[in-house]
Amino acid sequence: MENPQLTVLVGPTAVGKGTVVAQLRRRHPEVVVSVSATTRRPRPGEVDGVHYRFVDDDEFDALVASGGMLEWALVHGAHRYGTPRRPVEEALEAGSPVLLEIDLDGARQVRASRPHSQFVFLAPPSWEALVERLVGRGTEDEEERARRLETARIEMDASGEFDAIVINDDVDEAVAELARLMGLE
Template identity: 50%
Template sequence: MRTGNLFVISGPSGTGKGTIIARLVKEVPDAWVSVSATTRRPRPGEVEGVSYYFLSKDDFLALADEGGFLEWAQYSDNCYGTPLASVQREMAAGKQVILEIEVQGALQVKEKMPEAHLVFIEPPSLEELERRLRGRGTETDDVVRKRMDTALVELSRKMEYDIRLVNDDLDEAVAQLVAYVNETAEQK
């Protein structure tokens, strides 16, 4: 059995994090993607325990006060966090635990668990990132501008990560991440 590890994957919206993680999970049999908790209401099609753990604000804040989150933050009127118990359980079982979270949360994780491996997914260029965001056809110009502003802030923190992968070729980015996860799991 391989040693369990924690991999935190961040990067601007539109860099392909979700696609890369989905492919990683298919190629690394002991990979496990953490499910976050939130106080927001479920959207159509979301499933409890698969999409998120949906908690009341009181329950969420009580769990936060008890130290039950590896990291958590409030955005607008909702809270989002990574349940600590499930991450610890899966790592103890030898899993390669994957968190897809934003930069602020990733740095909180690294503070609490210095052994965590931070992976930053970059776009090939800001122009390509904007093209991808607009290509979704789901966001207004205002939302795209805000995401691009956020991307600049996130990109300014990329050197605080253990590795950085440029997603200009999806197959290559997946191969690099799979190799990193497997090498890390075999080193211990």
Template identity: 55%
Template sequence: MLTGPTAVGKGTVEAAMLAKHPEVWVSVSATTRAPRPGEVDGVNYWFLDDDEFLARQARGEFLETAVVHGMARYGTPLAPVREHLAANTPTLLEIDLHGARRVKERAKELGLDVVYVFIAPPSFDELKRRLAGRGTETPAQQARRLETAKVELAAEPEFDVTIVNNTVDEAADALWKVIADEYGLD
């Protein structure tokens, strides 16, 4: 499972690792938010209406769930995770800190063996630079995200492995090494 603060490059590191190791299966989350332009159901997310999401949640079909920004529900479907783990398929979940904590609780209940990986920035100043460089948030949104990032960075000791994202390729290789070691791969 992969977690880290906003703008640390989780998705970029994941994509670089997958380009070299497409055998890794990445869990697709479910959400109640509307698809954004170009998003495909079952590829980017499983898009569910609120009633279907809540029904699946009540049946225990999610490994973890969250309400994000007080609006949309998100969850990690449990069945595909179990299926891929049972088949010994290298499996990756990219989840925020709150979701990671819920996965830890639930994984113990379900007897799932999970390695928790934290992607960290080289420094807080570098994280600020990367966030500003994205150009996707207003200064106020950036300030909010950086406050959240401070909380997320403080949680690093909760994880089994920390990978510092100095460069995407180095971090991607380090992530693959964690996965390969877990699955006994080269």
């Protein structure tokens, strides 16, 4: 695929998606990273329209019913998250490269509606490295870690569905590879 404008990035928990995306944005401020909508309440320090677009259930329902979401999901059985279609389409129409950092199910939804997008899987250098990163961040209890690792196995097994796999062994190299795939470098 030659320099697709819409790139979808997926990877398992603790692989470093947020770090890679943040560094890519610093190197390439022209990249538009979508802001997800969510029905959950803002956490301290989160800004509407920056971290998430905070909406109520009725607004989320209306977006889904009108086709206003590229993808969406119910997460942890409690709150819905999704990618609003309009900002993505407006950025693409303006000629900006757009990056969606979403989960596996969301990527599958985007593939169904925008099959000519580029789908990139961010992978750890090894399963052991992923487990070490997850345990090392110390933000989840043992039960939550087990749940996240179970999901990570499913995601890793699906890596063959993607157009490219970028190994995040070194953040600078992973960012450079993602930028190259996006036609930025």
